[in-house]
Amino acid sequence: MMLNTSIKIEQIDVELQKIVKKIINEDRINTDEGLLLYTKAPLTLLGSLANSIREQKNGNKVFFNKNIHIEPTNICVFDCKFCAYSIKVSKKEDAWELSIDEMVDKLKAYENKDITEVHLVGGVHPKMGLHYFIELIKKIKNIRPSIHVKAFTAVELEYMCRKAKVSYKEGLQMLKDAGQDSLPGGGAEIFDTEIRNEICADKCNSETWLEIHETAHNLGMPSNATILYGHIEKPIHIVDHLDRLRNLQDKTGGFNTFIPLKYRNGNNQMSHINEVGIIEDIRLYAFSRIYMDNFNHLKAYWPMIGRNTTQSLLAFGVDDIDGTIDDTTKIYSMAGAEEQNPAMSTEDIVKLIKGVGRNPIERDTVYNTIKEH
Numbered sequence: 001m002m003l004n005t006s007i008k009i010e011q012i013d014v015e016l017q018k019i020v021k022k023i024i025n026e027d028r029i030n031t032d033e034g035l036l037l038y039t040k041a042p043l044t045l046l047g048s049l050a051n052s053i054r055e056q057k058n059g060n061k062v063f064f065n066k067n068i069h070i071e072p073t074n075i076c077v078f079d080c081k082f083c084a085y086s087i088k089v090s091k092k093e094d095a096w097e098l099s100i101d102e103m104v105d106k107l108k109a110y111e112n113k114d115i116t117e118v119h120l121v122g123g124v125h126p127k128m129g130l131h132y133f134i135e136l137i138k139k140i141k142n143i144r145p146s147i148h149v150k151a152f153t154a155v156e157l158e159y160m161c162r163k164a165k166v167s168y169k170e171g172l173q174m175l176k177d178a179g180q181d182s183l184p185g186g187g188a189e190i191f192d193t194e195i196r197n198e199i200c201a202d203k204c205n206s207e208t209w210l211e212i213h214e215t216a217h218n219l220g221m222p223s224n225a226t227i228l229y230g231h232i233e234k235p236i237h238i239v240d241h242l243d244r245l246r247n248l249q250d251k252t253g254g255f256n257t258f259i260p261l262k263y264r265n266g267n268n269q270m271s272h273i274n275e276v277g278i279i280e281d282i283r284l285y286a287f288s289r290i291y292m293d294n295f296n297h298l299k300a301y302w303p304m305i306g307r308n309t310t311q312s313l314l315a316f317g318v319d320d321i322d323g324t325i326d327d328t329t330k331i332y333s334m335a336g337a338e339e340q341n342p343a344m345s346t347e348d349i350v351k352l353i354k355g356v357g358r359n360p361i362e363r364d365t366v367y368n369t370i371k372e373h
Helices: 014-024 031-040 043-058 100-108 130-143 154-164 168-178 193-199 206-218 235-252 278-291 307-313 346-354
Strands: 061-065 067-070 117-120 148-151 223-229 255-262 320-323 359-363 369-372
Touching: 014 031, 014 043, 031 235, 031 278, 043 278, 061 346, 067 100, 100 130, 117 130, 130 148, 130 154, 130 168, 154 168, 154 206, 168 206, 206 223, 206 235, 223 235, 235 255, 235 278, 255 278, 278 307, 307 346, 320 346, 346 359
Parallel strands: 061 320, 061 359, 067 117, 117 148, 223 255
Antiparallel strands: 359 369
């Protein structure tokens, strides 16, 4: 089967022709070819390939869901240089710590709303451990048995399993038994050891991140995957990162979607680094759609990258824009993202998607269709 595209091979730079032919023939490109494509291909070429792939995989559909975030705390034992969200344990003036009852009350406030997912993620608090969160998840499921609980990055899970003196498999099984359904993709950042040591040296390494996600997949818990781009990494680090994720997806098939996350430079220890512009955003997303051939979905997380860019990216490989959120996350607004109070109604999301001629599909967390709008 060949990719349906209007690209004229003879009009492409000679060194890219072989790579583009492979993509059109649906043959996998390797890291060397990926690096050449990422750095040398015109944006129009990347966009055309990415859009053809997204339409082959998902037609004209753009997915979203009705979700809220609950962020238990912004107190964190780790010191990621890019983070504007976390507060060190020793500096509590601007910190929050929600009790289990307070978090349950946040969910109860949505008692009469048809949200399908609650996303639990926050700082790594030294006193909020595995058994604490097991109790929270059980209470969430008691209130809303059918809601999908997507919870805890691999960074959070590594810490809570280590503190509880259990293996990752044991810890994840305990959380699953309590009612956790899947994992988010945060904490991946950049897998390259040298870059990781500069931006987040004290949290779990790349091998551990991948091991935890592989363990979750083997237990029947799907997850998402991410990359943090636009800081001190180079194209070779991006391609390497995507390749490691692609290899794990070959092995387990457990990733729901890939989510590139843009570095925002507000209020953190790397604020001297300028943010990349929309051209680099588009290049990264389009290339991701091409290279991540075994991922069914590519998501633009609109609270992070903004509504206008999100809408533009729907022509460059993106088929998912996350959900309604309802101003329940502070992670990117505190780092200076355009969306300072991120919330969109279903009507807002449908309008955004239809505004570029796409078909809005309301989904659940694992991409079952709930409603076509």
